[in-house]
Amino acid sequence: MKTILLDYKNLKANTNELAICLGFFDGVHLGHKKLIEEARKATKGTLGVLTFDKSVSSFIKNNKSERVLTSLDDRFKIISKLGVDFYYVMHIDKDFLSLSAEDFIDLLKKMNVKEVFVGSDYCFGKNRSGDYRLLEKYFKTTVVELLNDNNEKISTQEIISLIEFGEIKEANRLLGHNYMVSGSVAKGKGIGHKIGFPTMNIKLATNYVYPRFGVYKTIAYLSNVPHIGICNVGVNPTVNGKEVTIEVHLPHYEKSTYNESISLEFLDFIRPEKKFDSLDELKAQITKDVKEVGYDIF
Secondary structure (H helix, E strand, O other), X not given: OEEXXXXXXXXXXXXXXXXXXXXXXXXXXXXXXXXXXXXXHHOOOOEEEEEEOOOHHHOOOOOOOOOEOOOHHHHHHHHHHHOOOEEEEEEOOOOHHHOOHHHHHHHHHHOOEEEEEEEOOOOEOHHHOEOHHHHOOOOXXXXXXXXXXXXXXXXXHHHHHHHHOOOHHHHHHHHOOOXXXXXXXXXXXXXXXXXXXXXXXEEEOOOEOOOOOEEEEEEEEEOOEEEEEEEEEEOOHHHOOOOOEEEEEOOOOOOOOOOOEEEEEEEEEEEEOOOOOOHHHHHHHHHHHHHHHOOOOO
């Protein structure tokens, strides 16, 4: 799958005919996967997916989270496994959000789009004025019915809410993969090391959704090698911390990893974050947490 960055103000004409899936695809959840998989089955020619470099919520208040489930790179990795040929990333800003539905259709025409695949609730253009009915006037249009779970639509916002409430297993089920954040290992305050449980602080690569503050069973990937561990998300109240951090402890892993790339999958919620009266109490609790996590998944 090839990535193509698009600037709507200077969009170059495409000579090859294209079928395209439209949406933001944050999380690339089961509903998104269904749309892309059906498009791949129906399309013999070139298939693309169009996403944006930022979320619409970054610019306007629309009762949706400004935080995201996936970075552009995360989306690429998941979508690349679905048989897509081109990963189109459109740069957006406030001016882009002022484009009319007809303006957006003109952009698709310039891309030489001949066929589009959308969910039944897909809308586009200023004030969400365009939908699949307008697309049908210009392109061969396939509307994929929304994937339901217990008679409710699977949505990115629903999954975000589940993660924020610590319902990681349910969120992972609706995603069709484990919720993951990526970034690099940053230097922390060294408190974990002092009590015998050194941690890696993760400097996030994008504005990810924070899971509910607490301790989680996780898998950390360093140099593409998986390591089972426990992760704390929160402010470290025992040491009067204020800044939100994500830090992971990997038993039996002792290498120095500062600035190394890391990805972290959340598997299960262990317990809420708690302020302990002393570091000794914190150490005793972490000992219990490590035993509860176990090492039986590899």
